[in-house]
Amino acid sequence: MSAPGTPIRAITNSLSLRSTPAVPPASQTYEPLVKAVLRHRLVFRIFLFSSLFTWAMVVVYGVWIQGGITRLGAVGTVTSPIRPTALLLSVATWGLGVLPVLVLRKTYLAATPTVASSPSQVFKAAISKTSTIPSLIAYIATSATFTTLHLLMSSIYDSATANDSTLTLFVKSKKHPYYLNGRTLYIVLAQLTLSILFLSRNLMLDRLNVRWTASLLGNNVKTFRLAQAFTSTITMVLLTALSLALHTCVFGLGRSLVLPIIFKLPVVSMLIRPFAAHFLRGPLSFTLFIRNWALIRRAYALGLFTTLNWEFAETVFDTYVAEPLTVSHVTADPSLTLTSGISSTSTYIQHFAFSELRTLASDASPSGSARRIALFSDQKYNPTIWATLVRTILLVLGNDYQTFLRKGAPEPKVEAPKAAISGKQSAKLNVPSTPLVKTNVLKASTAAKHSPLKSALETLAADGVVTAAADEGAAQLPELFRSIIAPVTPQKPPEEAPKPKEISRTMAVSPSRLTEKTMARVQSGLNRYAPSWVGEVRERIYGWWTRERLSRVVEGSLPNRKVDALAVESICALTCASLDEDRFGVVQRDIPRIIESLISFLLAIESQQASLQSSSKYPTTPEEMAKLSPKEIVYAEKEREELVRAGEVLSEVGDALKAGLVHIAQTFGHRLAAFKFPPRIANKLQGFVDYS
Incomplete structure (x- = not known):
């Protein structure tokens, strides 16, 4: 049979085997949306409000320098905010004095607080951070900017008094044109002291970390902005006064005591005499301060102007970076976006994702129910959205549970096992070595042995009788011991090693x-x-x-308690909603794992609470407290306050766990008997079932 003339073509098919995609990472779905919202808040909220406040402060400060309404009049005072000079000074003040601080806060924003149990440890931890040096440079530079602008304003505007109009870098003297102006130097150093003190306050408050608002955590607590503004203003007034008083004392002691000693140094005296020789003359520094209250008043006004601008800008920043946001509703699949968001590597982004997830889980509207049904029934991804979500939540809670058991200590490093010796190396090590024979292996003839010439040479080169006998005896010993026998032939004694020089007792001691x-x-x-x-x-x-604060120790063991509380509320609400909205039963197989994880965490927290109550060193009853001394009563009150604060820290997660387990027990009731739990978990769960 002959072959056909036309070749047979294969039948094409459009079907192909495609792998099921996984849930995309948060960097592709959730994080860009959150960053866009935060960028909008930064520009149209934080920058806008802080610039308006700076503009108002520049106007008020300029009017005060010019003498107030009594000198400018009503028309001049009203038109001063829109004058070109005031507008230019406002832009320069905000751009060079406030904006760098906001950029610094944005760059080093963090969501995990510093783990430290005492103020000394807080300060040490802050010094070791990489953000401390840039913060110090930023505050010093911006304080210098405020000082420069103040000198510019004092030269532009008419001063209220004649003394305040002489703020120049050098004194007005033809004989000594390079003498530094002491008044200007006093103000510059006062601003430097204020910037360091303001930074120290921020470091002790751990202000680079986010302060989450009550609305993000689900608490309906009203915030009183007017009271907060008043408190911040009073704080800045006291901080500026404290800084100026400290600077005045240091400046006076430096001029009266330190500067005369420096001028006695030969080289340093030649360098600074053309600029500061006039500081050695005149009355004492403290009497100069008494006669220059106007200078102190101006330094205080400039310091208050600086700190108020910083504080208002940072307060606005703290407010808007912690406000909750909602971005998942603008996407095609909100459940996928939230599931991807809670797996973010940034704790700051996780806060917003868990906050949205809790809102979705507890939403009782029809739209919320539809979104949860879509979450439970989605099968387009491998693993599914629900499997990824529950795994991420349990992983977050599990990591924080292990941290709580370690009491905040870092995870121990596992040492890598030593590399085993390879087969080639072991073969090289086991190769036997043949000793090298350095004698003549050929048997000498009798004639050669008894040659007269050779006998004469051997006689001349032979050892003595004693040496030969010793060598002959040593030749009979085995090779192992022969190597450790010293030759009997006398050798040249080795030279004695030089003795180490004795350390002089007058050497310098270590700085510590x-x-x-x-x-x-x-x-x-x-x-x-x-x-x-x-x-x-x-x-x-x-x-x-x-002194270590017990509450700070407990905070170190629960550094991510805000996220933990949100995660517990979310997973409990979703578990309860699955009873009516889970059509395929995908949540049912994960209920035992969820309940076991929650109860294990709760038992650990309750154990810690019990140990805190039993660790009290002082009595709590009024009868026993009356027997204590006044000093012991003070210590007992401090201990009681620390116990209360530590209990509040533990309650942030403990209360969320209890409320979630009660909700699950009330929702499922007798249906929980179908699941198997360990005895310890079952006994604890039975208490919640009986309570519900």
Whole structure:
């Protein structure tokens, strides 16, 4: 049979095997939406409100420098906000004095608080952070900007008094044109001191971390913005006064005591004499301050102007970066977006994702029910959206549960096993080595052995009788011991090693020991000559600085408690909603894992609460408290306050766990008997079932 002339073509088919996609990462779905909203808030909320406040402060400050309404009049005071000079100074003040601080806050924004149990540990942890040096540079630079603009304003506007109009860099003297102006130097150093003190306050408050609002955490707590503004203003007034008082004392002591000593140094004196020689003349510094209240008043006004601009800008920043947001509703699949968002590597992004997820889980409207039904029944991804969601939530809770059991300690590092020796290396190690024979292997003839010439040479080169006998005896020993026998032939004695030079007792001591000795001498001098109240004040300050706060220790064991509470509320609400909205039963197989994880976390928290109550060193009953001394009563009150704060920290997660388990027990009731739990978990769950 002949072959056909036309070849047979294969039948084409459009069907192809396609792999089911996985849930995309948060960097592709959720994070871009959140960053867009935060960028809009930064530009149209934070930048706008802070610039308006700076404009108002520049106008008020300029009117005050010019003498107020009594000198400008009503028309001049009303038109001062729209004058070109005021507008240009406002733009320069905000752009060079406030904007760098906001950029700094945005760059180093964090969501996990610093783990430290005392103010000293907080300060040490802040110093070790990479953000401290840039923060110090930013605050010092912006304070210098405020000072420069103040000098510019004082040269533009007419001053209220004649003394305040001489704020120049150098004094007006033809004989000494390079003498520094002491008034200007005083204001510049006052601003430097204020910037360092303001930064120290922010470091102690751990202000680079987000302060979550009550609305994000689901608490209906009203915030009183007017009261917050008043409190912040009073705080800045006191902080500026404290900084100026501290600077005034240091400046006076430096001019009266330190500067004369510096001028006695030969090289340094030649360098600074053309600029600061006039500071050695005149009356004492403190009398100069008494006669220059206008200068102190101007320094205080400039410092208050600086701190109010900083504080308002940072307060607005703290408010808007922590406000909740909703972005999943603008996407095609909100459930997919939220499931991807809670798996973000950024704790800050996770807060917003869990907040939205809790809203979705507890939404009782028909649209919320439809979104949950779509979440439970979706099968387009592998693993499914629900499987990814529950796995992510349990992983977050599990990691924080392990951190809580370790009491905030970092996870121990697992040492890598040592690499085993390869087969080639072991083969090289086991190869036997043949000793090298250095003698003549050929048997010598008798004639050669008894040659007269050879005998004569051997006689001349032979050893003595004793040496030959010793060598002959040693030749009979095995090779192992022969290697450790010293030759009997006398050798040249080795030269003695030079003795190490003795360390002189007058050498310099290490800086740490020198500091300890100096502090010990100062402390002994204070104890001997200072009044008793000085020692008590020093003891209280040192105790406040180094005393560990129990509440801060507990906070270190639950660093992500805000996220944990949101995750617990979300998973419990979704589990309860699955009873009516889960059509395929995909949630049912995960209910035992969910309940076991929640109860395990709750048992650990309750155990910690019980241990805190039993660790009290002081009595709590009024009868026993009356027997204590006044000092012990103060310590007992501090301990009680710390116990209350520690209990509040534990209750943030504990209350969410209890409420969620009660909700599950009330929803499922007797249906929970179909699941199997360990005895410890079952006993605890039975209590919630009986309660419901």
